[in-house]
Amino acid sequence: MNKPEENNIDNLVYTQKERCRRCYTCVRECPAKAIRIVNGQAEVIQERCIACGNCVKVCSQNAKVFVKSIERVKQLLASEEKVAAIVAPSFPAEFMSLPRHQTFVGMVRGLSFDYVNEVAFGADLIAHKFKSLMEEGEIYKYISADCPAIVSFIEKYHPHLVQHLAPIASPMVATARVVREKYGEDVKIVFLGPCIAKKKESEEVDEVLTFRELREFFEQEIVTPGNTKPSGFDTPLSGKGAIFPVSRGLIQAVNIDDDIYKGDIIVAEGRQNFQEAIREFESGLIRQEHLELLCCEGCIMGAGMTSSVNRYAKRTFIKNYVKKKLEQTNKKNWKKDLDYYLQQLDLNFRFNENDQRMALPSRDDIIETLKKMGKHDPGDHLNCGACGYETCEEHAVAICKGLAETEMCLPYTIESLHESITKLNDSNQKLESTREALKQSEKLASMGQLSAGIAHELNNPLGVVIMYANILLDEASEDEEASEDLKLIAEQAERCKKIVGGLLNFARKNQIKPDELDTEELAKSSINAIIIPDNIKTEVQCKVKNKYAELDEEQMLQLLSNLCKNAIEAMPKGGNLTIRIEEEEENIVFFIEDTGEGIPKENLDKIFEPFFTTKGIGKGTGLGLATIYGIAKMHNGTITVDSNTDPEQGPTGTSFKVTIPRYAKANK
Ligand code: ADP
Numbered sequence: 001m002n003k004p005e006e007n008n009i010d011n012l013v014y015t016q017k018e019r020c021r022r023c024y025t026c027v028r029e030c031p032a033k034a035i036r037i038v039n040g041q042a043e044v045i046q047e048r049c050i051a052c053g054n055c056v057k058v059c060s061q062n063a064k065v066f067v068k069s070i071e072r073v074k075q076l077l078a079s080e081e082k083v084a085a086i087v088a089p090s091f092p093a094e095f096m097s098l099p100r101h102q103t104f105v106g107m108v109r110g111l112s113f114d115y116v117n118e119v120a121f122g123a124d125l126i127a128h129k130f131k132s133l134m135e136e137g138e139i140y141k142y143i144s145a146d147c148p149a150i151v152s153f154i155e156k157y158h159p160h161l162v163q164h165l166a167p168i169a170s171p172m173v174a175t176a177r178v179v180r181e182k183y184g185e186d187v188k189i190v191f192l193g194p195c196i197a198k199k200k201e202s203e204e205v206d207e208v209l210t211f212r213e214l215r216e217f218f219e220q221e222i223v224t225p226g227n228t229k230p231s232g233f234d235t236p237l238s239g240k241g242a243i244f245p246v247s248r249g250l251i252q253a254v255n256i257d258d259d260i261y262k263g264d265i266i267v268a269e270g271r272q273n274f275q276e277a278i279r280e281f282e283s284g285l286i287r288q289e290h291l292e293l294l295c296c297e298g299c300i301m302g303a304g305m306t307s308s309v310n311r312y313a314k315r316t317f318i319k320n321y322v323k324k325k326l327e328q329t330n331k332k333n334w335k336k337d338l339d340y341y342l343q344q345l346d347l348n349f350r351f352n353e354n355d356q357r358m359a360l361p362s363r364d365d366i367i368e369t370l371k372k373m374g375k376h377d378p379g380d381h382l383n384c385g386a387c388g389y390e391t392c393e394e395h396a397v398a399i400c401k402g403l404a405e406t407e408m409c410l411p412y413t414i415e416s417l418h419e420s421i422t423k424l425n426d427s428n429q430k431l432e433s434t435r436e437a438l439k440q441s442e443k444l445a446s447m448g449q450l451s452a453g454i455a456h457e458l459n460n461p462l463g464v465v466i467m468y469a470n471i472l473l474d475e476a477s478e479d480e481e482a483s484e485d486l487k488l489i490a491e492q493a494e495r496c497k498k499i500v501g502g503l504l505n506f507a508r509k510n511q512i513k514p515d516e517l518d519t520e521e522l523a524k525s526s527i528n529a530i531i532i533p534d535n536i537k538t539e540v541q542c543k544v545k546n547k548y549a550e551l552d553e554e555q556m557l558q559l560l561s562n563l564c565k566n567a568i569e570a571m572p573k574g575g576n577l578t579i580r581i582e583e584e585e586e587n588i589v590f591f592i593e594d595t596g597e598g599i600p601k602e603n604l605d606k607i608f609e610p611f612f613t614t615k616g617i618g619k620g621t622g623l624g625l626a627t628i629y630g631i632a633k634m635h636n637g638t639i640t641v642d643s644n645t646d647p648e649q650g651p652t653g654t655s656f657k658v659t660i661p662r663y664a665k666a667n668k
């Protein structure tokens with residue numbers, strides 16, 4: 001069963017969307033620019049389409065198809081009416097495998113057509129009509145109108161040239177008139193030919209079957225050379241008109257070999273050539289010549305043929321057919337028929353303007369659109385043609401007209417793809433490092449919770465121990481032995497209290513009291529608060545426009561001097577200690593840098609843990625960085641470290657970076 005759109009004659013050519021694969025070949029091949037790309041898919045704009053079928057021929061996915069007329073022809077044949085088949089002269093090129101034309105005609109009759117006539121006779125009539133026009137000296141301003149796609153193209157895109165279309169019927173319409181003259185007005189007429197555009201050419205023909213459909217029809221009805229009787233065409237039989245599909249135009253078909261005429265006829269075939277000829281005709285360059293234009297490279301290459309290969313074999317077939325046919329033609333009868341119908345029939349035809357031109361977008365719009373595709377100056381116009389348009393500019397115009405999309409530009413799409421990949425890589429990397437940081441801070445947070453709990457529980461008993469140790473110390477006289485022991489108890493208990501305090505700091509259980517501070521002064525005092533060995537040089541570099549920030553003075557002093565202490569301890573043989581102050585957006589940043597031994601990679605994610613130390617027992621508590629971490633957190637800041645231990649990689653040393661929001665509003 002056919003789908004509904006397959007039978008809708010208004011949609012002559014359409015897309016089977018599920019098959020369309022974004023190659024834009026149809027856009028490139030469409031002379032009428034009647035294909036709109038929507039979301040990457042090609043859609044035929046019916047009112048712009050000239051039904052040349054170029055898109056059908058070039059679509060490798062068979063996504064472009066044309067309407068089928070078989071069902072309607074079947075209905076005609078089943079009706080009471082007499083039905084005549086009129087056959088285009090290109091049929092020998094389609095049915096090359098059939099031994100002679102009588103076999104083919106017999107098969108057509110086998111489909112129950114009442115009459116089978118030759119359109120070649122119509123071509124004879126038209127050729128003679130042209131000849132008389134030429135002899136009257138009129139012909140030179142005309143464009144021949146035998147190709148319906150060309151006629152449609154001129155009506156739609158060069159409407160002011162419609163007056164130059166030769167006002168003569170096409171061979172098909174002329175033949176239809178012959179058939180009606182012969183069999184009566186009521187006879188139904190079905191054209192069998194190589195062309196899709198014929199389906200809409202004229203109301204004088206009831207239906208049109210392309211040769212592709214005819215083959216399908218033969219198969220459906222099981223009509224074969226074996227089960228049909230060979231038979232000749234019905235009269236009137238044709239003469240040289242039969243050569244029309246391979247000739248260089250109609251006029252040559254009537255064998256006008258007068259040199260004067262020959263030179264004045266321009267024959268242009270194929271989608272590029274015919275457009276060029278129209279442009280030149282339009283510009284007045286070739287106004288004195290007659291134009292024979294065909295949309296396909298000869299009707300034998302029409303989209304209604306089963307295949308578009310074997311072009312030269314097809315030509316030979318037609319030539320041989322005509323040669324044989326002409327040998328058998330009774331010239332006298334032919335001439336009689338010709339004269340009769342030339343006299344009987346009105347062979348005139350009228351064409352109508354059907355302007356489908358679209359207003360050209362403004363220069364600014366075009367430039368803007370080009371920019372959107374990354375084309376800022378002429379050097380960016382690659383004119384690669386991948387979008388289906390000859391130039392980038394034409395593509396931009398089509399976008400402005402709503403016919404195309406920016407994504408059709410291959411270089412632009414590749415470029416954007418690259419950008420997306422780079423962005424994706426960047427964000428992947430960021431994600432990775434954020435994940436690492438999160439893992440680290442989660443670990444520290446749970447440690448913080450544990451330490452805070454322990455510290456809290458220890459705080460009270462420790463207070464009691466210190467208090468009683470001091471009371472006992474006061475009571476004991478100095479020289480007593482116990483006095484020394486009590487002193488030791490009180491001292492060590494104090495030390496415990498400090499450790500507990502450090503743990504509480506790490507767990508961020510304390511609040512900050514921000515003041516507006518001069519960060520440079522802060523850095524200097526933090527260095528002054530510790531003893532600096534002689535072999536160490538210190539320096540404070542202040543590289544900010546605004547050195548003030550809202551910080552908790554006491555805690556920041558502790559943070560900076562703790563970092564300085566670590567730095568000094570990492571430089572037993574001397575070196576440089578620098579505090580550098582910078583600013584990043586809304587943050588104030590302290591770099592504490594030393595030229596010490598550095599921190600081994602494997603320690604980097606442990607150094608902030610409480611009690612992690614590489615210093616000997618009694619030397620380090622491992623609470624310095626844990627406290628610093630807590631202080632930075634309390635200020636809504638961050639602390640990171642960068643270190644090198646390998647002299648081969650460059651100078652060794654460590655750089656701590658402490659980033660703190662300049663304004664403490666979030667902390668209050
Ligand atoms: P502590 O100083 O009591 O060992 P910290 O928490 O202050 O505890 O430091 C933890 C560890 O981090 C140190 O033992 C040391 O190994 C390492 N460290 C910290 N700062 C530096 C630095 N500037 N250079 C080299 N190692 C450092």
Ligand code: MG
Binds near residue numbers: 562566620624625
């Ligand atoms: Mg320390």
